[in-house]
Each structure stands twice: as structure tokens, then as C-alpha cells.
Amino acid sequence: MRILIVEDDAVLRDGLKVGLAISGFTADAVESCEEANAVLKNHAFDALVLDLMLPDGSGLDVLKSMRERRDDTPVLLLTARDGVADRIAGLDTGADDYLGKPFDLDEVAARLRALVRRAGGRSRTVLEWRHLRLDPSAQLVERGGEPVRLSRREYSILHVLMAHPGRVLSKRQIEEKLYGWQEEVESNAVEVHIHHLRSKLGPGLIETVRGIGYRLGEEA
Amino acid sequence: MRILIVEDDAVLRDGLKVGLAISGFTADAVESCEEANAVLKNHAFDALVLDLMLPDGSGLDVLKSMRERRDDTPVLLLTARDGVADRIAGLDTGADDYLGKPFDLDEVAARLRALVRRAGGRSRTVLEWRHLRLDPSAQLVERGGEPVRLSRREYSILHVLMAHPGRVLSKRQIEEKLYGWQEEVESNAVEVHIHHLRSKLGPGLIETVRGIGYRLGEEA
DNA sequence: ATCAGGCTTAAGGCAGACTTAAGGATGGCA
DNA sequence: TGCCATCCTTAAGTCTGCCTTAAGCCTGAT
Numbered sequence: 001m002r003i004l005i006v007e008d009d010a011v012l013r014d015g016l017k018v019g020l021a022i023s024g025f026t027a028d029a030v031e032s033c034e035e036a037n038a039v040l041k042n043h044a045f046d047a048l049v050l051d052l053m054l055p056d057g058s059g060l061d062v063l064k065s066m067r068e069r070r071d072d073t074p075v076l077l078l079t080a081r082d083g084v085a086d087r088i089a090g091l092d093t094g095a096d097d098y099l100g101k102p103f104d105l106d107e108v109a110a111r112l113r114a115l116v117r118r119a120g121g122r123s124r125t126v127l128e129w130r131h132l133r134l135d136p137s138a139q140l141v142e143r144g145g146e147p148v149r150l151s152r153r154e155y156s157i158l159h160v161l162m163a164h165p166g167r168v169l170s171k172r173q174i175e176e177k178l179y180g181w182q183e184e185v186e187s188n189a190v191e192v193h194i195h196h197l198r199s200k201l202g203p204g205l206i207e208t209v210r211g212i213g214y215r216l217g218e219e220a
Numbered sequence: 221m222r223i224l225i226v227e228d229d230a231v232l233r234d235g236l237k238v239g240l241a242i243s244g245f246t247a248d249a250v251e252s253c254e255e256a257n258a259v260l261k262n263h264a265f266d267a268l269v270l271d272l273m274l275p276d277g278s279g280l281d282v283l284k285s286m287r288e289r290r291d292d293t294p295v296l297l298l299t300a301r302d303g304v305a306d307r308i309a310g311l312d313t314g315a316d317d318y319l320g321k322p323f324d325l326d327e328v329a330a331r332l333r334a335l336v337r338r339a340g341g342r343s344r345t346v347l348e349w350r351h352l353r354l355d356p357s358a359q360l361v362e363r364g365g366e367p368v369r370l371s372r373r374e375y376s377i378l379h380v381l382m383a384h385p386g387r388v389l390s391k392r393q394i395e396e397k398l399y400g401w402q403e404e405v406e407s408n409a410v411e412v413h414i415h416h417l418r419s420k421l422g423p424g425l426i427e428t429v430r431g432i433g434y435r436l437g438e439e440a
Numbered sequence: 441a442t443c444a445g446g447c448t449t450a451a452g453g454c455a456g457a458c459t460t461a462a463g464g465a466t467g468g469c470a
Numbered sequence: 471t472g473c474c475a476t477c478c479t480t481a482a483g484t485c486t487g488c489c490t491t492a493a494g495c496c497t498g499a500t
Contacts, residue, residue, distance in 0.1 A: 084327060088324075091333070113311065114316065125311075166358045168360075185478095186480080187481075188479090192478085195457095210372065372489095374488095405491095406491080407490060407491050407492075409490055411447070412447090412490080415449090431446095
């Protein structure tokens with residue numbers, strides 16, 4: 001899950017980035033409206049954490065221009081402690097949620113999970129497919145009731161696949177969900193993780209579509 | 221816009237009902253889990269405002285049983301002022317949003333608008349013809365409900381044909397869809413792929429128009 | 441009957457995927 | 471701080487399935 005943080009305060013920004021990473025997200029960060037606009041035009045994120053007060057303008061303007069170009073990426077606004085007016089304005093501009101400062105990192109993560117889930121048209125957090133269960137809030141995977149130990153990368157890949165069961169995802173798409181800008185990968189890492197996933201989950205689950213990518217297959 | 225309010229406190233309940241009515245919603249109200257469950261099974265609402273603390277149980281249980289029966293109606297939770305744990309649990313159970321008490325009526329309305337807007341609209345572009353189904357997002361082809369394994373080229377050819385059922389496409393046109401500029405082909409590759417397609421999909425589907433090209437035939 | 445276009449089949453090459461292993465990074469723990 | 475376990479990336483080698491090519495056969499049209 002790829003998140004963009006727009007926040008000028010360095011302490012908050014880094015805190016968010018690390019906190020979200022612990023919760024299993026991949027977070028990139030920028031610190032101004034201008035940067036945010038530039039980046040958003042070229043990259044897709046699963047969600048946005050957007051501060052309202054930025055050095056070169058209001059986060060609302062970023063939000064507004066996103067919505068004007070039909071970018072429906074879910075947005076979580078960060079507002080002042082009691083800015084009710086801001087919040088209402090934000091929601092009506094097209095924000096999906098807000099959080100007053102100071103905030104709890106776990107709560108940010110939970111709200112992001114809810115946003116992403118809702119954007120995907122799902123109402124349940126727990127993903128299920130065949131005899132697999134994946135619980136994002138606990139970062140837990142079960143296979144037929146038995147817990148399976150997955151590393152972070154393995155978990156992330158399975159998460160992406162289970163979010164779109166049946167759909168083919170290219171290695172490129174998977175990489176984009178796993179890696180931020182500073183950590184682009186130049187190898188067959190995804191293939192290797194897929195290999196490990198298969199050996200842990202059993203065969204017949206993750207199908208290869210040659211030349212295209214991977215998907216969770218329809219049947220045994 | 222039809223809203224169901226689940227709230228045991230009479231003052232709050234009536235306040236919400238009136239407030240939402242002013243904002244243009246039509247609100248119904250019940251005051252217990254039991255009533256809520258009964259009503260929800262028989263009526264569809266555009267959204268739900270759900271208190272967590274109810275006389276006969278937790279709103280979370282109402283929420284959970286809704287989601288279990290695949291009721292995806294958007295839910296706005298009402299929680300205690302600082303019940304962070306409740307909120308996280310709520311979101312992860314499948315709530316779409318929450319609001320801490322005390323709340324601002326305008327804000328409730330704004331959040332409901334946002335929820336309902338989010339819940340609407342999503343579509344897919346699946347091609348269908350006779351008993352064939354081709355789903356571009358899944359790169360998946362079904363024949364009478366049974367998935368068919370096609371290679372990349374085969375899939376591409378079928379895709380082009382199904383995009384224009386009944387229309388005759390020349391080998392030249394098909395090649396143009398399959399190959400980039402650098403990789404022109406000097407052989408009967410298309411014929412070979414058509415052959416494989418016919419053997420996988422069964423006869424009578426892809427017609428040859430001698431000297432012209434191929435098409436999906438009109439009838440059996 | 442002839443011929444051009446289409447069909448069928450098989451083989452070879454190759455790109456993409458799999459497997460395995462090693463080395464480095466990271467984080468926990470003493 | 472230093473050690474250990476775990477995980478991640480890289481890279482090299484192997485494997486596999488797809489695609490193209492080509493050759494010969496079939497079929498419909500003239």
C-alpha cells in the first residue's frame with residue numbers, strides 16, 4: 001500500500017513515515033503544495049495524508065485540484081485540534097476523512113486502512129479468498145485457520161493480490177506498491193518473494209500469467 | 221436520501237433526526253440493537269448513523285452482522301469523546317467513518333454526504349459475445365462460465381475480435397494490434413494463433429472470410 | 441484442374457520465470 | 471557494544487512455454 005504524506009513539519013513527517021511503515025504501508029513524503037501537485041500528476045497512490053497548513057498554501061487547494069482532474073484517491077486531512085469549519089470545508093471539497101492534531105499513529109493507520117478499503121468498494125477489512133484469510137489490522141495471515149508466518153514483503157505482495165482477487169498484477173505494479181522512491185529495486189526480487197509465498201502457502205494459489213504478471217487463480 | 225439512526229438517548233436521537241432533516245435527509249430512528257437488526261433486514265438505507273453504546277449490546281455487533289450478510293450500507297459510528305480503541309475496532313469491523321461525541325450537526329451531515337457519494341458508482345468493462353466472456357482487467361476469458369487458458373497472443377487476438385463482433389478484421393489489422401513497430405512479423409503467425417484459439421474455444425466461433433480476414437460469426 | 445489462400449503440424453529459439461545461494465542490511469537481545 | 475537471527479536483494483544458472491517460422495496439405499474459386 002503506497003501512501004503519500006504531505007506535511008511540512010519534519011518531525012511529524014518522519015514520525016508518520018516510520019509509523020506507517022510499521023503498519024505495513026509504504027510511505028513517500030513531500031512538504032509543500034507544489035511538490036504534492038507535481039508528484040500526484042505522475043504517480044498513483046492508494047491514499048493521501050494531507051496537512052491543511054502548508055508553507056505555500058492550503059492543502060485544500062491540492063485536494064480541490066485533485067478532484068477537478070477526477071483523481072479519486074482517498075484523502076485523510078490533518079487539521080488543527082478544533083477546526084470544525086475546516087473539517088466541514090474539507091469534507092465538502094472531497095476529503096474522505098480527517099484527523100485533528102495531535103493524533104495517534106495507530107489511528108492514522110486504521111483510518112487509512114478504512115479509506116483504502118472503502119475506495120476498493122469493500123466493506124470488510126479482513127480479506128478472504130479460498131482458504132486464505134488476511135487481516136490488515138493485525139498484519140496476520142491464516143491458511144485454513146492455521147497462522148502463516150510471512151515476512152513484510154511477502155505479506156505486502158499477498159495483500160495486493162488479495163485486494164484484487166482474479167486480477168492480473170504485473171511485477172511492475174507490485175513493485176510500485178512495495179517500494180518508495182528512495183528504494184527502487186533492480187532485480188527479480190518480486191519473483192523471489194512470490195517463490196517464497198508459494199512455498200509457504202502451497203501451490204495452485206498464485207498463478208503466473210506469462211509476460212503479464214501474477215494473479216490469484218480462479219480454481220484449484 | 222434515506223438514513224437510519226440507531227441511538228438510545230432520546231435527546232440526541234431527536235436532535236439528529238431534526239438536524240438531518242434540515243440538511244435534506246430523510247431520517248428514521250430506532251433505539252436498540254434488536255430493532256436495528258430487524259429494520260435493516262427489511263429496508264435499504266443510503267447510510268446508517270450508529271451509536272456504539274446501546275441498551276442491549278454494542279453497535280459493533282449490529283455492524284458486524286450487517287457486514288456478514290454482505291450489507292454494504294455506509295455506516296457512521298458515534299463514539300465516546302476519546303475512545304480511540306473503539307474507533308479503531310469500529311473501522312476495522314467495517315465502519316466507514318466515526319464521529320466523537322459531542323458532534324456538530326452540520327458535520328454529521330457533511331460526513332454522510334461524503335459517505336454516500338463514495339458508496340456510489342463503480343463499473344467494469346467486460347466484453348461478452350455468445351457464451352464467451354473476456355475481462356480485460358483480469359486478462360481472463362471464460363467460455364460458458366469455464367475459464368480458458370489463453371496465451372498472450374491468443375488473448376490479444378480474441379480481444380480485438382470481441383471488440384468488434386461481426387466485423388471482419390484482416391490479418392494485417394490484427395497484426396497491427398499485436399506487434400509494435402520494431403517487431404513486424406514475416407509469416408503466418410496469425411493463422412497459427414487463430415488455429416490454437418479455435419481448438420481452445422471450439423469450432424463455429426471464428427469464421428474465415430476468404431481473402432479478407434476473420435470475424436466472430438453471427439450464428440452457430 | 442489449377443492455384444492462391446488458409447490450415448495444420450512440428451521444430452527451434454528465446455524471453456521470461458523459477459530456483460538457489462550468497463552477501464549485506466536490519467533489528468533484537470544479551 | 472557485539473552477536474545472532476531474519477529478511478531482503480542480487481545474481482547466476484536452469485527450465486519452460488510461447489512464438490515464429492517453415493513446409494506440406496487442404497479447400498474453394500475460377
